[in-house]
Amino acid sequence: EDQVTQSPEALRLQEGESSSLNCSYTVSGLRGLFWYRQDPGKGPEFLFTLYSAGEEKEKERLKATLTKKESFLHITAPKPEDSATYLCAVQLKSQGGKLIFGQGTELSVKP
Amino acid sequence: GAVVSQHPSWVICKSGTSVKIECRSLDFQATTMFWYRQFPKQSLMLMATSNEGSKATYEQGVEKDKFLINHASLTLSTLTVTSAHPEDSSFYICSAREGANQPQHFGDGTRLSIL
Numbered sequence: 001e002d003q004v005t006q007s008p009e010a011l012r013l014q015e016g017e018s019s020s021l022n023c024s025y026t027v028s029g030l031r032g033l034f035w036y037r038q039d040p041g042k043g044p045e046f047l048f049t050l051y052s053a054g055e056e057k058e059k060e061r062l063k064a065t066l067t068k069k070e071s072f073l074h075i076t077a078p079k080p081e082d083s084a085t086y087l088c089a090v091q092l093k094s095q096g097g098k099l100i101f102g103q104g105t106e107l108s109v110k111p
Numbered sequence: 112g113a114v115v116s117q118h119p120s121w122v123i124c125k126s127g128t129s130v131k132i133e134c135r136s137l138d139f140q141a142t143t144m145f146w147y148r149q150f151p152k153q154s155l156m157l158m159a160t161s162n163e164g165s166k167a168t169y170e171q172g173v174e175k176d177k178f179l180i181n182h183a184s185l186t187l188s189t190l191t192v193t194s195a196h197p198e199d200s201s202f203y204i205c206s207a208r209e210g211a212n213q214p215q216h217f218g219d220g221t222r223l224s225i226l
Binding site (some may be wrong): 031032034036041042043044045046049087096097098099101102103104 | 113115117143145153154155157160168204206211212214215216217218219220222
């Protein structure tokens, strides 16, 4: 069964305290892995796409990496405005390339 | 770029009413659009996938006669919740994708409350 698991469910950081979010997956065929940010009451905002093991993408304080079994979203020196829920999604090679989402990690950054 | 507009953002209506939600890709042509449902503190659950000019493909357990999807053009898809009841109350989100290897871009969702 295709499955995506994110950890931790919630993470509280002090401003400037770097950390990582994990996304582990078990799927029959991976086309790509996506990271999104979702603010309360809003739709997810696209951050990154990763396609192959060893690939890395960066955007401001965020860096996403991919291995054959998991992906990490590293947050360096976070600011309060980075507070949001971060969603990981796996795109399958089959079934029309639909996305399977993890449960998300709710990040809170305190000043 | 890659903006998806969803309307309305909030709707409250009486039980038995049908409600239509629109999803538009504003600056790209969406070959495929998706409809999701999200419960509080939970992730997105895919309801259906629609390709322009074709019938939508519904996920297991989603009633196609209850949730009517139309994807009449490359920039517009609609979801109609027919004869809505309180258990249909939820946050509905659409997304659009330009091509198979492109990311999905999401609208800001519609909060549906059925009284």
